[in-house]
Amino acid sequence: MSRQNYVFTSESVSEGHPDKVCDRISDAVLDALLAEDPLARVACETFATTNRVVIGGEVGLTDQAKLAEYMGKIDEIARACIKDIGYEQEKFHHATVEVTNLLHEQSAHIAQGVTGEQGDEGAGDQGIMFGYATNETDAMMPAPIQFSHAILKRLAEVRKNGTEPTLGPDAKSQLTVQYNGGKPVGVTSIVLSTQHLDESMTSADVRAVVEPYILEVLPEGWVNADTIWHVNPTGKFVIGGPDGDAGLTGRKIIVDTYGGAAPHGGGAFSGKDPTKVDRSAAYVSRYLAKNIVAAGMAERATVQLSYAIGVAKPLSIYVDTHGTGEVDAAAIERAIPKVIDLTPRGIRTHLDMNKPIYARTAAYGHFGRAPEADGGFSWERTDLAEALKKAI
Template identity: 65%
Template sequence: MRSSYLFTSESVSEGHPDKVCDRISDEIVDLFFREGPKQGLDPWQIRAACETLATTNKVVIAGETRGPKVPAEQLEQVIRDAIKDIGYEQDGFHWKTADIDILLHEQSADIAQGVDAQQPTNREEGAGDQGIMFGYATNETPELMPAPLHYAHKILRLIAEARHNGTEKVLGPDSKSQVTVQYENGKPVAVREIVVSHQHLIEDMTSSQVRERVEPYVRKALPEGWINDKTIWHINPTGKFFIGGPDGDTGLTGRKIIVDTYGGAAPHGGGAFSGKDSTKVDRSAAYAARYLAKNVVAAGLADKCTLQLAYAIGVARPLSIYIDTHGTGKVSEDKLEQAVAQSMDLTPRGIRKHLDLNKPIYARTAAYGHFGRAPDKDGGFSWEKTDLAEALKKAV
């Protein structure tokens, strides 16, 4: 393993065009999980796979669903409320005036028969698709996340909080950050480069004026001493960022999957998360993989852990479990693979039950990462718990 190097990760805010689309798609998933039980539907039977496109004053949402009967007016209002909450009230993209097309339709019967546990040959709920999913954890931050991504997220979350509470009225919803971390002896010790590009609502604001607004949040986000005389700042390097959001750049669901996961510090299986219910292993198995990897590290069994799961559509059990502790493991990887298989049911139904995923908990994941967040009392971010650590230690 290299001991001294630079590594960079980026984050984007809730107002980034792609994140606007992720948020809208996840709002529809949450809506189905809220409305389904009200109509007497079993949450285990709810299905949603929603994709959103957003451009200048236009939102298009399409996909396959099964669940409650929700009128188009209610769907449209949920979309407008999401755009309003993010903060878009500009001429080119406004929550009140944007044109919204809703193109949702029933889930394919061919897919449904492979997933539902209703056929004689399919007694268990099968995976909603084939694919590989990765989880990762590292002890370089208290949240067991890679430092470059963790701090890139934190910078934008702090600015967003200030924008929402009215402290930063001249900053818009759209922004990006990038943090280059210096590692020595395998540990993060400083920040070499900082990039923040932030939309401003006063057209003639200069880059230096934007820096005055955002620099305090950058310094607050980063550990003390990480910014030094070698740190290079890039704040609005193009000089102007007035036109933001979908008016400036078309957004699509699922285009920020590395931002959603580990910032490039670990592999990604390729499938996006947002807009999908928990039968889609792209989402639920990736959450399970993070949960298991995090518990391996939390248990002190490794300093770093990458975990891969693989599934086939319609098949319940994972095809394979692979663990790599990058030379930091206290026990062998094959023992860890056996331990995680014994400690958690990794069928789609087992994951959904263990992590309690049949709930409206997804819109909150759409920005600032699906991982490294504190578990919520209502079940959100349940995959961030470390309640499996003792069981894993006993299993090895």
């Protein structure tokens, strides 16, 4: 039986964190290419440092002759991302940063592995992908990561709407959550480091700004007199973003997923089109885990899928309900392929993923978000629950 009484910690980082700036640019490039060509294949990586952004990777288009035309838009895309995030620092400003575009044509050898002679679509790479869901929050996410995201998202909102103009774009949060009887009941410690634009502000001044928003986001009663606070514990935090520390696409994979509460296959998401199972299979694994919990089959569920490059069907399907299952896990494993096609093409079709819906995923988590009308976060739907129950 799993532990029932313990504390668990997860962290989040804001959209202005150097790595998240890079994730955002990579996903914005992906979205722009998918908007022009829904079958575009993109693997886009971004590096950012003082006054510099470097974008590289490969692109495969239905009409490869148009690649040069699309490449002319990359500089503008990167600057728009930096502006929206809010960077206007002397050494990292959307108008003056140097943008270098090194994107190139997709490798023919990779392309031939993904699309077979009969047009059957294989996985874009080998790998293992995990999905997880738990009924401990309404979003079916672990509480520590869900509320760490919520804090930073709220602070970004009040920064951008002008309510709190002293806050800067770069920030990190960390929550240690107390579990009793296997359920989250409170917060034992709160860590928040946020960039501030007023150099005279002390850590106490910053706490006075952010504390009301943190209390607003957390469930009532979770913070009490015993909760330990660390707000800007190192003191001033004026120099932020890529000017303070270099950033790179794909370095926040635990922040992007379950905050360490569940396994991660190792692959990053941002900048990759949905033929890459690193992304699409991780999303459908979350979709399956969430629907297992929504169907009442378990209180917690982990789903693992594995793939080989150029091979369409998954090599394995594994389900673990962590001792909370109302249905045998092996029966769920047998039911899954009856209700959904887990080939790359099948995943993309079921979740309608060939759309420009990815830049919005680049900060505050790829999971635990509400499904959107245009198809964004389609993997958060629970529309497979009844079919799963019937297939058992």
